[in-house]
Amino acid sequence: MLGLGANIVYQSPQSAIKLVVAALTTTDTDDENVMVAFTVTDSDTQAALVDGITQATGAKVNGTFELTVTNVTANPDLAGTDTFNVFQYNSASTSIYFLSLATSNITISSGDDYQAVDLTAATFLNTGGSDAGLDASGSGEIYNFQGVLSIPGFESSVSVATNNISIDAA
Amino acid sequence: MGKAKVRFDSFDPTAAADAAINGRASKGSVGSRTWGQSTSSERPTHKTHGTNSKLKGPITTSQFDGSDDHLDLSTAHSLSTSDAWMFVIAFVDLDTSSDNTLLGFTGTGGNPDGYLQIGSGGTSVKWKPATGKRPEVSTAINNTDNSSTNYTFGSDVEVLILYQTGGQQFYYNIDGDLIGQTSVDGGFSQFCDLTEIGGHSGETEFLNAELIDVRIYTGSDVPPTTTASLQAIGNRYKQYKD
DSSP states (O other): OTTTTTTOOOOOOOOOOBOOOOEEEEEEEETTEEEEEEEOOOHHHHHHHHTTOOOOTTOEEEEEEEEEEEESSSSSOEEEEEEEEEEESOTTOSSEEEEESOSSOOOOOSGGGGOOEETTOTTOBOTTSSBOOTTGGGTOOEEEEEEEEEOTTSBOOOOEEEEEEEOOOO | OOOOSEEEEOOOTTSOTTOBOOSEEOOSSSOSOEEEOSSGGGOOEEEOTTSSTTBOTTOOEEEEESSSOOEEEEEEEEEETTSOEEEEEEEESOOTTSOEEEEEEEOSSSOOEEEEEEOGGGOEEEEEOSSTTSOOEEEEOSSSSSSSOOOOOOSSSEEEEEEEETTEEEEEOTTOOEEEEEOOOOSSSSEEEEEEESOOTTOOSOOEEEEEEEEEEEGGGSOOOSHHHHHHHHHHHHTTBO
């Protein structure tokens, strides 16, 4: 029986598919309450986000988004990170998603329901684990946004960013 | 800095495609004001995300047809010459074949018709004080006579930032570049009223573009006029460029 396994090809463990985020955008629809959205054009990433999901406007989809926001007008800069759930922007599209701390589907009744990232929230933590105080007591104006999309079973996206964005204080 | 006193925000993801815009709330800090148009045929049209190939992401716009579309503010907003002002106006698909009115003002006495326009060809900014006593002031922006940058407004995503303080008006583009300045003051003795976007009371020279955002800041709410701040204001809209 010697030599029976000689032609067996041992495959390496299958590589996880890498998630791809095309762009990150912000819309400050009402002072520091910001809509943070990302765009996906990669078909594998689109499929991973909505796999097993009943698609709908405001539907919670798969994955999380670790968002780091930096107030660059503060001196020194103030940076905070929070992990958000991901929601479908519009039922007719699998290319745009927005972030919220909500844990289940969001009922969208007006544009205000999209502005789910509150820069004044104490949930943005600095590297020491404390409230980052991102809004610098309302004096801040210019912010950087960057983040990474993660879905279990997939390789996380590279960091995407939109930088030096003016946000009105309340 | 603070929030804009008056704002027209085209971002309305729940509005139906091509819906006529009427009664939209101002998102400025001065509450209970709406932008509307009593004549149905003169209402701008809501454009949903993805309908303009020059834009990406979730942004939506308001299409002004250049023929008669304009919106009136339900309660005029008074501007005082004793305050600094900043107007931030973002748009796309500007048709520069004729003058485009961005804002309309009314004043008291004489001819009450005032406006802020981008001149035909996209090569000038025009300010007409809301008084019959002052003529229109046209500032060329397609040279560096009064600025650091030679600029012409076109059909891509564009921003006009007007900053007025004392007897000076300064104009900036989406890159935060100074594109023009003039020594004209507000052109009125004490106050004038912001009443319209997309037209003025003379009812000519309507806006022909898709409007993204209009913000009116006054006094202590005016954003800093540093290069970094002006660029960050432009970046707010530049990120939507496809």
